[in-house]
Amino acid sequence: MPVQLNDCPVEVVFAILSGRWKIPIYRYLYKTNEPARYSALLRHLPAISKKILTEQLRELEHDGIIERNLYPDARPRVEYRLTSYGLSMIEFLDKMSEWGEKYIQSNNSHFQK
Amino acid sequence: MPVQLNDCPVEVVFAILSGRWKIPIYRYLYKTNEPARYSALLRHLPAISKKILTEQLRELEHDGIIERNLYPDARPRVEYRLTSYGLSMIEFLDKMSEWGEKYIQSNNSHFQK
């Protein structure tokens, strides 16, 4: 059998966060620091489609990173926010960000393609 | 235009490490702490094919994470090792690993799917 994904905690984390829009969604929720409506996310991520936004939100919710709250009304209102679990990711995300910045700064700009 | 990938250092890091076998390759090189031959990697990652192994190694090399050294001989010998750049990723990888372990421990085992 191949290497079990779940053998490696690092791969578990990658599995949770891999998806074209998961980091952008996380960043938005983190920096606004308040529940965001579906439509606000849609507006903030100009290139995303509703189908994909819904998918990515469902997956993040499934993995316990965000929470979905429906406020039924004439016009339904849905808000998403980071759970405490989601918030706690900031520890390694900050470290990653630091590393990434150094990487970009250095003339190792291979990643440009 | 969509969010530029390169606007976000975290996404840059994800781009570098995303690939089915990159973390396993990294882990192997890190824990053995010595140059590994192509054939050793192939043996250690039971489910990988030669084509894919070569691809992932090339990408890691391109991004400055590993180094490839050819020792020409009757039988060619090729060794791969982490660069200092690659080694320095351990800082955030350790943090990710800690987080991932807690995540797995907690009854939030949603990620099992």
Next chain:
DNA sequence: CGGCATCCAAAGTGATACTG
């Protein structure tokens, strides 16, 4: 030994239109 070429399957992403 350490690859590359070919072909194929699966996953991920997206455009568009429709709905309670």
Next chain:
DNA sequence: CAGTATCACTTTGGATGCCG
């Protein structure tokens, strides 16, 4: 407003075989 449904496309991973 906050979604589904459908279909198309692109990217990634993999099986297999050949080569210097």
